Amino acid sequence: MELASRVKSLTPSSTLAISAKAKELKKEGHDVIGLGVGEPDFNTPQYILNAAMKAMEEGMTKYTPSGGIVELKQAIIDKLKDDNNLDYKENEIIVTTGAKHALYTLFQVILNKGDEVIVPAPYWVSYPEQIKLAEGEPVFVKGSETNDFKITPQQLEEAITKNTKAFILNSPSNPTGMMYSKDELIKLGEVCQKYNIIIVSDEIYEKLIYTEDAHVSIAELSDTLKAQTIVINGVSKSHAMTGWRIGYAAGPEAIIKAMTNHVSHATSNPTSIAQYAALRAYNANEDPTIEMRKIFSERLDTLYELMTNIPGISCEKPKGAFYLFPNVSEAAKMNGFNSVDDWAKALLEEEKVALVPGSGFGSPENVRLSYAVSKENLVEAAQRIKRFVEKHQE
Template sequence: MQLANRVKTLTPSSTLAISAKAKELKQQGHDVIGLGVGEPDFNTPDYILESAKKAMDNGMTKYTPAGGIPELKQAIVRKCKDDNDLEYSTDQIIVTTGAKHALYTLFQVLLNEGDEVIVPAPYWVSYPEQIKLAGGQPVFLNAEEANDFKLTPEELENAITDKTKAVIINSPSNPTGMMYNKEELEKLGEICLKHNIVIVSDEIYEKLIYTNDEHVSIGALSNELKEQTILINGVSKSHAMTGWRIGYAAGPTYIIKAMSNLASHSTSNPTSIAQYAALAAYESKEDSEAMKQTFKERLDAMYELIVAIPGISCVKPKGAFYLFPNVEEAVAMNGFDNTDDWVTALLEEEKVALVPGSGFGSPNNVRLSYALSIDTLEEAAKRIKRFVTSHQA
């Protein structure tokens, strides 16, 4: 029996692959430090847990509208206004089974066979695969490390063809933690408007910024850009709710309607109980300041430890909870042919799991999550340094 052609070219998630290998070693009794999966190590706040229990007790366990319960959509409307200076109506909001499914559904309703989507590299691993599943063609633009991995207006302009349908902007970024400022977004936005290109603005890490830099939603810069932008976000990172699978998309009514129609034939609706939990998250005045402060302390500590290792350099991120160090010199110094082999040997010998940058379109880098205790991060850095120094020729 033959599989469908659309899945034959899919590349397995490198983050899930390294996590699976780390889990296998743990089950064998090894002391593995997993720096692969990107999720907060905090539990979901108690007030959100209580809201979910209350929803169950009150019988909120039935089907909901495919695009989400009205109360949650209204809360997202208020959130976008308060946090992002963006005014939407509820028919411009769809609640989805995680931000990942918002992206998947968007590409399904947006792309025709052969449409091109510009994907700045380094990129989140699922962007290109979702584009290909929708019949589109990812066009990769290598954002230079010297420019903090950010796409320049000139690079964007030069990549546009008559097949270009959209561009992805992820700020703060997974895997680099970089951010675009207002001026940079304005210049990119001008080009998108000039060429009538849809902007897919993935802002899932907006609440996890550790500098004085302000998060800017590109759609808030002008009415024209708002009409050209699909905002993607959710509660996974901001409220430590990765497993609840609640995200959303906001944008022009006709696109959101199409996404809702597609959802009605695929997922039916996001889990009802999780929607009420997300409603509590967005209605609450509690913020993520404590979690953010903890992540900042971990970032500062781990960054200093990593850049002190021979052969490793790193642009210090401003947001998210990843470091994306360049290990090209260490890989060569240790006698490995490529970063993937280096990462595999590190896991086998020192039981530290990193994600090779090849899965993010940046083969000389690795991604590591610092969503772990400082003691654990210090031990991980100690093992990485021991591995690098022991393999020096």
């Protein structure tokens, strides 16, 4: 049976592949430490769980409007105003089945065949695949490691062609944890304004920052930039609600309307119970990220120090998210491997440490380690990695 050509070109998710292999080894009885996870290792706060139970008990288990319940849209509007100084109306918000679905739907409604989307590398693994599914063309621009993996306005402008439709901005970044400053965003925004390019601003990690630097949304810099920007966010990382699948997009009414029409035929609506849980998350006085940030920051300090003391491994210290993205190319070379991918595969097989090769993120010299695991496991994982590197040097 012949499959559609648009799915034949898809690259399997490297993060899911490494997780599957780790689970397989665990099932066989091996003591595997998985550092490939892309979600907080905290349960959803109890007050949110209670809200979901209450919604079920009160019969909030039916279809909702395709673009989300009005109450949740208003809570998102309030959040954007309070946190980002952004003013949106109800018809400029769509609630989606996770932030990933918001991105997917956005590309479906803005891209025609051959339209180009500039994707800074390293990038989240799903960006290029979602663009290809919409028959668009991802155009990769490599961010220098010496510039915290960030691209410059000159690089952005050089990548623009007559077919350029959009530019993806992910700050703080998955997989690097790096973030753009206000000044850097202003200069990138000037290029986007000059060529009237749609800005896709993925801000899902905005609450997980471990320095004094504040998160800045490019949409808040000017009314002109706001009109060109679609902000993507959700409750997955900020409220430890990855499995609830609630995200949103905020942007120009015409685009949001098109996205709403699209999802009405794709998913009908986000899960009703999850929407009421997210409503409680946004309306609560509690801020679960205060504790998460404290714990993640401590883990980052621990892992960063241990990893940078391993021969052949170098790393810039990230400012946000919960990933370390070290360059291990020298270690792989010293250990006699042809590629970082081969090095990471052998590490998993020999020392039972699962991390994600950077090739899946457009950066084959690096690996991604998630520190959304216990400090004890991070220490043990670093010791195993060091042992592996030293053993293969002999």
